[in-house]
Amino acid sequence: MKLSNRIQSMQESPVRKLVPIATRVKKEGKKIYHLNIGQPDIETPKEFMNAINNYDSRVIKYSFSQGEPTLINAIREYFVRDDIHFNENEILITNGGSEALTFSTIAICDPGDEILVPEPFYTNYSGFTGGVNVSIKPITTKAEDGFHLPSKDDIVKLITPKTKAILFSNPGNPTGTIFRLDELKMIAEIAIEHDLYIISDEVYRGFAFDGLKGISMGSLKEVSDRVIIIESVSKRYSACGARIGAIASKNSELMKNILKLCQARLCVATLEQIGAAELYKLTDTYTESIKIEYQARRDIVYKTLVKIPGVVCEKPTGAFYVVAKLPVKNAEEFIIWMLEEFEEDGESIMMAPAEGFYSTKGLGIDEVRIAYVLNTKDMERAMYLLRKGLEKYNS
Template identity: 75%
Template sequence: MKISNRVLEMQESPVRKLVPIATRVKKQGKKVYHLNIGQPDIKTPEVFMDAINKYDTSVIKYSFSQGEPILIDAIRNFFKRDGIIFNENNVLITNGGSEAITFSTIAMCDPGDEILIPEPFYTNYNGFTGEVNVNLVPITTLAKDGFHLPKKEDIVKLITPKTKAILFSNPGNPTGTILRRDEMEILAEIAIENDLYIISDEVYRGMAFDGLEALSMGCIEGIDDRLVIIESVSKRYSACGARIGAICSHNEDLIKNILKLCQARLCVATLEQIGAAALYSLPTEYTEGIKNEYQARRDIVFETLSNIDGVVCEKPTGAFYVVVKLPVDDAEKFIIWMLEEFTLDNETIMLSPAEGFYGTEGLGKDEARIAYVLNTEDMKRAMLILEKGLEAYNQK
């Protein structure tokens, strides 16, 4: 039987494709520190389950296709803290930020159209767009520049008649880079001058270190008609499995048409929406505490990497990732070797090969993404294993 070209041409996730190897070695008794996936180990706030347990109903009914009003209002209040005002018709609840990006892509683009994206980028963007036959066009950013955007003219020259939008995450996954306001204003200028949409993935907003602020694109003037903000409870509230995201936009015509897609998939799970609404009610002190915890983990990772010969990386300023250039020819081969052949007291680590986070062929082959999602003691241990592993790998 024939399998569609669409799915055959989709990229396999570099974050998850080595999981079978990790599963096998764990069954053999080896402990693996997972630094390959953005799954926080921080406890999900109790208010999530409390709200679900208190939800008084005898029947779990379909939710509204747009989403539960209590959650929509909670998200509106969340943005209101930053002076960004959405009405009830500006927000659609989705099955995670993933569905939010897929639906936005479908509404903005026809098959064969293009979306500009700074690279390295969250690899699953390839899946969200590729499954609807939309092509990502990379805007190359470099470690030596802290993965900040190139000059405006270098971005503009990538625009073609097929270009329909600019997509980016801020703070960035996998780089941990926070865009400066002037960079955001340049993207806004480009979008206005070339009649493009902007998809601003802000699921890590709030995780900004060293006194920096991750500004929402909603604070940039003049782009309300072309801006979509992607929101999610996954990272900020350590609720990845809840699969609750949102599309937020002042372009009500766009929202009205994306609602058709929401209607076609019926609704998002009712109970998870009730729990998510409670998460958005948490005070800002909660996210401040989370930010401080991740900054402490970041410091451990960066300090260790800075003292390993041949390793090159820039200090990340947000999210909980860092892209690191390793003193190896092929990062994926090194990661597999670490899983299968290396141990330090029967322990090893798992990273993500960074090549899959690039759209430009040949980039990232000697790079890896580290997700510092484990507690500080485990991060210290994992970094020691990495250091010893690199020593052993380059001596074999």
């Protein structure tokens, strides 16, 4: 029986495709430090489970399609800290940021439409868009420029009558780059001039280092009717398995229509919403402490990378990733070699090949993405193993 062309043309997750190799070598007894996936090791705040344990109901009922009011209000309050004000109809709760991205794409694009995305980009953007026959037009950014945006002209020339939106993650996965205010203003200008939506994926908001403050697109008033903010508890509150995200937008027509998709899937898990509401109520002291921890990890990664001859990478300022060009021809081959051939005291590392984060063929072949999601001691060890591995591989 035939499968759809759509599903067959979807790429396998580049982050997960090497997992079977890692599983095999681990079974053979090797210890692998996982730098390949954005799964934080930080404990989920206890407030999440406490709220669920205290939930007093004999029946776990469907929640509202829009989401639990207590969670919606907690998210609204969270935005107020940055002087961004949403009313209760301007937030929709989703199954993670993933569903928020899928719903937003379905709501604003028809099959054959295009979305501009700075590349390298979070690889599942291809899945969310390709699954509904929407294509990504990459805005190529480079390691040498710290993955900041190119000029306005370079972006504008990619726009066609089929372009419906600009989508980006800020802070960036996989780049760790935080867009400056002037870059966000440039995006806003382009969106106004070419009548585009702006899908601002802010699931890493709060992870901003060196005194920087990640700016929410929600604070640019001139585009408030075009901005769709993607939210999630996965990273900020280390609750990836809770599957709680949200769409925030001041465009009432858009929200009214996305609500139809929310109704079609009935609701998001009731208990997890109750837990997630408490996460959004955590004070800035919590986010500050997490930030300090990730900044220390970032420093370990960067300090090692800059000392390795032939490595190109700018210091990342946000999220918990870095993309680095390595002195190898093919990063995927090197990653596999690290898994299968290399070890020191029975230990090695796993990274993600960056090629899959680009949609332009031929880019990223010699690059890796490192997720610094391990404690500082393990990060020191993992980066030591990377340095040793590269020395051996190139000797």
